[in-house]
Amino acid sequence: MFDPAIILAGVLNGLLAGGVYVLVAVGLTLIYGVLHIINFAHGSLLMLAMYAVFFLWRLLGVDPYVALPVVIAGAFVFGYLLYRGVIGRLSHGRDENILLITLGLSIVIDNLALLFFGGDTQTIDVSYGPDLQLGVAFLPVPKVVSFAASLLICAALGLYMARSDTGKAIRAVARERQGARLAGIDVPNIFAISYGIGIACLGAAACLLMPTYYVTPVSGHAFVLVAFTIVVLGGMGSFLGAAVGGLLIGVVESLGGLFLGEQLGQIGISAIFILILLLKPTGLFGGAR
Amino acid sequence: MNRAAVLAMIALAAAIVLPLLVPGYLVNVGMLVFFLAFIGQSWNLSGGFAGQTSFGHVVFFGTGAYTSTILHVTYGWNPWLAWPVAMAAGGLVGWIIAFLSFRAGLRGSYFALITLAFAEVFRILANSVPFTKGGLGMLIKAEPGAANFQFRDPVWFYYVALALCVVSLLIAWRLTQSRFGARLVAIRENEDAARALGIDVFAEKVKVLVLSGAMAAAGGTFYAQKYLYVDPNIAFGVDKSVEMLLVAMVGGAGTIFGPLMGAATLTAINEGTRWLASVVPALKNVQPLSLIVYGAMLILIVGRLPDGLASLFARRRRHA
Numbered sequence: 001m002f003d004p005a006i007i008l009a010g011v012l013n014g015l016l017a018g019g020v021y022v023l024v025a026v027g028l029t030l031i032y033g034v035l036h037i038i039n040f041a042h043g044s045l046l047m048l049a050m051y052a053v054f055f056l057w058r059l060l061g062v063d064p065y066v067a068l069p070v071v072i073a074g075a076f077v078f079g080y081l082l083y084r085g086v087i088g089r090l091s092h093g094r095d096e097n098i099l100l101i102t103l104g105l106s107i108v109i110d111n112l113a114l115l116f117f118g119g120d121t122q123t124i125d126v127s128y129g130p131d132l133q134l135g136v137a138f139l140p141v142p143k144v145v146s147f148a149a150s151l152l153i154c155a156a157l158g159l160y161m162a163r164s165d166t167g168k169a170i171r172a173v174a175r176e177r178q179g180a181r182l183a184g185i186d187v188p189n190i191f192a193i194s195y196g197i198g199i200a201c202l203g204a205a206a207c208l209l210m211p212t213y214y215v216t217p218v219s220g221h222a223f224v225l226v227a228f229t230i231v232v233l234g235g236m237g238s239f240l241g242a243a244v245g246g247l248l249i250g251v252v253e254s255l256g257g258l259f260l261g262e263q264l265g266q267i268g269i270s271a272i273f274i275l276i277l278l279l280k281p282t283g284l285f286g287g288a289r
Numbered sequence: 290m291n292r293a294a295v296l297a298m299i300a301l302a303a304a305i306v307l308p309l310l311v312p313g314y315l316v317n318v319g320m321l322v323f324f325l326a327f328i329g330q331s332w333n334l335s336g337g338f339a340g341q342t343s344f345g346h347v348v349f350f351g352t353g354a355y356t357s358t359i360l361h362v363t364y365g366w367n368p369w370l371a372w373p374v375a376m377a378a379g380g381l382v383g384w385i386i387a388f389l390s391f392r393a394g395l396r397g398s399y400f401a402l403i404t405l406a407f408a409e410v411f412r413i414l415a416n417s418v419p420f421t422k423g424g425l426g427m428l429i430k431a432e433p434g435a436a437n438f439q440f441r442d443p444v445w446f447y448y449v450a451l452a453l454c455v456v457s458l459l460i461a462w463r464l465t466q467s468r469f470g471a472r473l474v475a476i477r478e479n480e481d482a483a484r485a486l487g488i489d490v491f492a493e494k495v496k497v498l499v500l501s502g503a504m505a506a507a508g509g510t511f512y513a514q515k516y517l518y519v520d521p522n523i524a525f526g527v528d529k530s531v532e533m534l535l536v537a538m539v540g541g542a543g544t545i546f547g548p549l550m551g552a553a554t555l556t557a558i559n560e561g562t563r564w565l566a567s568v569v570p571a572l573k574n575v576q577p578l579s580l581i582v583y584g585a586m587l588i589l590i591v592g593r594l595p596d597g598l599a600s601l602f603a604r605r606r607r608h609a
Contacts, residue, residue, distance in 0.1 A: 038398045090592025096342040099398045100538065100591045103344070107531065107584030111577035118574075221527065225409060228402055263424070264417040270409040277403050278393040 018250020043220030079199025340477025353506025379506020426520025541597025
């Protein structure tokens with residue numbers, strides 16, 4: 001059990017899983033950083049995007065990777081409209097009220113999925129060739145692809161935030177709302193765009209997850225606490241933090257399963273979440289508040 | 290006696306004679322309403338009056354359910370004797386979570402999320418440690434008899450739930466009359482201002498969570514004795530946390546009758562969809578509909594009617 005080769009394989013698998021976590025967490029941390037909303041519906045929206053990928057494949061035969069641009073665009077529009085139509089209108093006042101609204105959204109979305117899609121576990125059956133061998137570890141091709149693609153998409157998003165006018169406006173709003181408004185930035189629009197980008201990240205994550213994962217109406221639950229743990233670990237609102245945190249949590253989860261078993265192994269994530277909040281709530285990369 | 294007290298006495302008398310007049314099915318529905326109102330009130334004490342929104346209140350419920358069940362099944366205790374111990378355990382867990390979280394200065398959404406994580410830790414532990422029998426859950430042997438907290442006639446569960454509900458209403462009412470309650474409301478409205486006024490914010494928040502935890506644990510034991518079974522997902526799953534929160538939020542957080550009204554509303558919706566599913570064959574899978582309605586109600590109430598359904602009545606009375 002303590003054979004270093006097995007541990008190495010565990011670490012590699014954890015890193016690969018962590019790649020997609022990074023994408024999920026970047027969406028969450030972006031929404032938090034700009035809107036100061038803790039988006040509890042994050043997991044449910046990911047589940048919805050996963051169903052979109054599943055149905056594109058099942059009904060139209062679209063390969064999940066080919067679907068990537070469509071699902072990203074669709075998720076962006078969905079997120080934008082969701083913010084404009086529901087969250088933005090009702091999210092005034094205390095932050096836990098906004099949390100409750102996104103909780104309400106997640107309840108509605110989960111149960112709509114259960115109502116229309118049924119409770120069965122759905123998978124996509126595609127093959128991308130035999131596993132790659134890296135030393136002692138056998139790595140499935142789609143996991144390697146999802147890892148690389150996740151990090152590429154995050155890098156592209158980072159570049160977009162740094163260089164584009166919209167990215168600059170988003171960062172301006174994140175730093176100083178009033179000042180941004182005075183500078184002529186349409187703040188509510190930037191809020192909706194940021195929420196849309198956050199959800200677009202989920203669309204990308206869904207395409208990358210589906211070849212190796214499955215989806216059920218409760219899939220969101222599995223991701224929501226993981227995503228919050230990553231964001232809190234890395235520091236709320238920090239991109240770099242989400243990236244490092246995502247990979248770290250992927251490894252913790254993988255090694256936890258290895259050493260503590262399937263059941264008890266899950267405890268690592270919740271325990272890290274609690275410890276970080278209690279001991280260093282600003283996270284690894286969060287600035288002083 | 291004032292008018293409100295007279296009305297309350299009449300309502301209580303009606304609730305007591307109700308089982309003599311209606312079929313057994315409705316007695317069971319009434320039991321559900323009172324039980325839900327009771328655990329909702331436990332959420333309401335800390336989440337409503339004191340404003341400490343929790344997403345993981347089920348952790349206290351499950352602690353109570355498991356404590357009494359383990360004492361009863363594994364160690365042969367009488368469930369009635371195990372009940373106060375279960376409440377003490379719930380209070381202790383409340384104290385630990387409150388002490389750690391509030392000492393670390395967690396507020397608002399952060400407190401909500403850490404309670405969720407604590408519940409998750411308890412769920413995983415209950416799934417893994419031997420003395421809870423893991424994911425199989427624990428069965429309580431059926432030995433009908435009032436001495437075993439198992440009743441031959443289900444009407445007695447109705448009366449126990451009614452008694453719990455009445456006690457919880459009295460606790461909430463006492464809270465609105467006491468300085469302790471006033472301090473909690475001050476903390477909810479503005480924690481920093483409350484501290485500046487000399488309120489020991491930390492101590493008051495810990496106190497209310499201990500009280501709330503003990504109440505939720507009492508509900509857990511009741512649940513275990515009623516259904517004679519607990520497992521990690523029932524005892525520590527997120528569904529019950531959400532249910533407790535919904536009942537209080539929909540009915541009116543921080544009001545005495547909010548949880549009862551919320552429980553009645555949600556149970557009515559639930560029974561309504563179940564009835565719909567049973568009479569229209571095409572709609573036999575509409576059970577998720579009730580949760581969709583709950584979620585939508587939560588969104589609308591938080592956004593548009595922050596004082597819940599109870600505020601509709603309060604406003605109407607003021608206009609009358």
